[in-house]
Amino acid sequence: MPRTIRITRSHKLATAVLVAAGSVTAIAATGGQSDAQPAAAKTSIAAEKVAGVSTAKEAAAKKAAQETAAKKAAADAAAAKKAVAERKAAAEKAVADRKAEAKKAAEKARSEKQAANRSTERKAVAAPKQYKNNLDGWIRESLDIMKKKNIPGSYEGLHRNIMRESSGNPNAVNDWDINAQNGIPSKGLLQVIQPTFDAYHVKGTPKKLTDPVANITAAANYAADKYGTIDNVDSAY
Numbered sequence: 001m002p003r004t005i006r007i008t009r010s011h012k013l014a015t016a017v018l019v020a021a022g023s024v025t026a027i028a029a030t031g032g033q034s035d036a037q038p039a040a041a042k043t044s045i046a047a048e049k050v051a052g053v054s055t056a057k058e059a060a061a062k063k064a065a066q067e068t069a070a071k072k073a074a075a076d077a078a079a080a081k082k083a084v085a086e087r088k089a090a091a092e093k094a095v096a097d098r099k100a101e102a103k104k105a106a107e108k109a110r111s112e113k114q115a116a117n118r119s120t121e122r123k124a125v126a127a128p129k130q131y132k133n134n135l136d137g138w139i140r141e142s143l144d145i146m147k148k149k150n151i152p153g154s155y156e157g158l159h160r161n162i163m164r165e166s167s168g169n170p171n172a173v174n175d176w177d178i179n180a181q182n183g184i185p186s187k188g189l190l191q192v193i194q195p196t197f198d199a200y201h202v203k204g205t206p207k208k209l210t211d212p213v214a215n216i217t218a219a220a221n222y223a224a225d226k227y228g229t230i231d232n233v234d235s236a237y
Contacts (some may be wrong), residue, residue: 004082009212025108043074059206063085075092082168107209113172129144130153135159135162135168135189135212136169138189138212138213138216139155139158139159139162139216141213142158142212142216142217142220143155143158145202145204145205145213145217146202146217146220146221148219149202149203149217151202151217151220151221151224152220152224152228152229152230153220153223153224153229153230153231156229156231157229157231157232157233158216158220158230160229160234161233161237162189162190162216163233164189165186165189165190166189166190167192168189169189170188170189170210170212170215171187171188171190171210172187172189172191173185173187174186174187174191177194179193187209187210187212187215187217188210188212188215188217188219189216190215190216190219190220192209192215192218192219192222194209196218196219197209197214197215197218199222200218200219200221200222200225201214201218201221202214202217202218202233205217205218209215222237223237
């Protein structure tokens with residue numbers, strides 16, 4: 001027959017104390033676990049924040065480096081472009097300077113040439129050709145005038161006829177032939193009468209019948225009209 005255990009008031013109190021003690025331990029253990037979990041979570045979040053900050057700084061540093069590199073590349077490109085533009089401008093300036101110098105030299109040469117020409121012209125005007133005041137000089141001056149007026153004749157033809165007509169005397173007068181009898185005597189180196197002189201006078205020479213050059217050129221002009229040239233005259237004409 002089983003033994004009956006009698007539980008006294010003392011047993012009841014001891015059991016209650018044990019149960020209470022177990023509950024407290026369990027509660028303590030549970031409470032400690034609850035406190036540990038939030039702390040771990042906080043540590044993890046802090047670590048994540050630190051990692052995020054580090055990554056953001058690296059990204060910012062990388063972006064800053066890229067921007068710096070881009071700015072440097074842009075600055076280098078601008079400097080290179082400026083250098084090219086400056087070289088081009090310098091080359092163009094050099095070409096322009098050479099052209100300007102060449103133009104200036106050409107203008108100077110042209111100016112000097114014009115000055116020389118003016119000087120030559122002034123000399124020509126200031127110092128006209130001089131002829132001797134004798135039969136040789138009269139014939140040569142007459143030939144130059146005849147050449148300008150397209151009147152034919154040579155030194156020999158003029159000299160030959162002069163020596164036959166007047167012996168080289170510009171004031172010679174024929175006072176015996178028919179012309180003299182008619183009141184218009186032949187005068188001068190080539191013995192020209194006044195009407196013939198007036199009709200064949202060469203412009204630019206004196207209008208004086210006995211002027212040596214005027215007499216020669218008028219006579220040569222008349223002979224060219226009547227005989228082709230004074231060279232064709234060999235007797236009284």
